[in-house]
Amino acid sequence: MGGAERTARKRRQQQMGKQAVAKARSGTDPKRIGIIVAAVVAIAAVVVGGIVWTNASQNETEGQSIPTAQPIAxxxxxRREGLVVVTGNPQAPTTIDVYADFLCPVCRQFHEAYGRQIQQKVADGVLQVRTHMVPLLVNASDPPGYSLDAANAALLAADEGKFTAFHDSLYASQPEEGKRGYSKDQLIQLGRDLGITSQAFADGVRNGRFDRQLTAEMERISNDPSLHQDFGDGQRGFGTPTVVADGKIVDFRDQRWLDKLTAGSRG
Structure with a gap:
């Protein structure tokens, strides 16, 4: 394109621009223009604010210390037995197996509803609890992996005699499903805050000491028909939390389920 042609084109564009402005001024109410501009600015502000809020909400666990919980003494x-943590009197007349995921909201609700009752019966010597950490929601955090990291760290905490406090702390300050979980460094710091000082704990959290075993165990559990429940609409499978006593799944929707299981037990 030559210089003369460029100049002529530029003039045409300028003329068209002037005509458009004149048309807008003659046919549009200035107040309406102001309203439209204000509305656009407001929408932009909402969009930007929403992005900022979403990012903050998505990453609200970042840089945070996990508060420590104090279980019933x-x-x-x-003690850890493989991938299961056993707490309570070995001679307790009642034993329950609890399958739970640290990212599962219903598991947190279960802990809030029955955790103290379970701990009290453990302290009374009438109940033994076998806790299975299952990384069912390993892909439900952003980035993925918190469910597995937390399960691995809890097993390592059991080796240090701090399982119950570690377990309770993670549920008391549970990250939101679908958002950022706690990092390995944050899990290590929680251990330190609970009195875990060994290098083995920190190294085990960082290198995922039990990750492969937990992943294999999750697959085994999910395919165990004895742990499957009916979720309605013809759907049946494994879900968390699941509580088992005497080889049968417990319906903990009955608020007196624990008292019924331990009825007649002596402290």
Whole structure:
């Protein structure tokens, strides 16, 4: 395109622009223009604000310390047996198996509703609890993996004699499903805040000491028909939390389920 042609084109564009402005001024109410501009600005502000709020909400756990929880004191031991943590009197007349995921909102609700009752019965010597950490929601955090990281860290905390406090702390300050969980460094710091000082704990959290075993166990559990429940609409499978006593799944919707299981037990 030559210089003369460019100049002629520029003039045509300028003339068209002037005509458009004149038309707008002659046919549009200035107040309406002001309203439209104000509305556009308001919408822009809402969009920007929404983006900022969403990002903050998505990453609200970042840089936060996990508050420590104080469980009911018990004279009975807690110990890790493979991928299961056993707490309570080995001679307790009642034993329950609890399958739960640290990211599962219903598991948190279960803990809030029955955690203290369970701990009290453990302290009284009438109940033994076998806790199975299952990374069912490993892909439900952003980035994925918190469910597995938390389960691995809890097993390592059990080796340090701090399982119950670690477990309760994670549920008391549970991250929101679908958003950022706690990082490995945050899990390590929680351990330190609870008195875990060993390098083995920190190294085990960082390198995912039990990750492969937990992943394999999750697959085994999900395919175990004895742990499957009916979720309605013809859907049946494994879900968390699941409580088992004497080989049968417990319906904990009955608020007296624990008292019924331990009825007649002596402290």
């Amino acid at each position: 018990s004279d009975y031991p807690e």
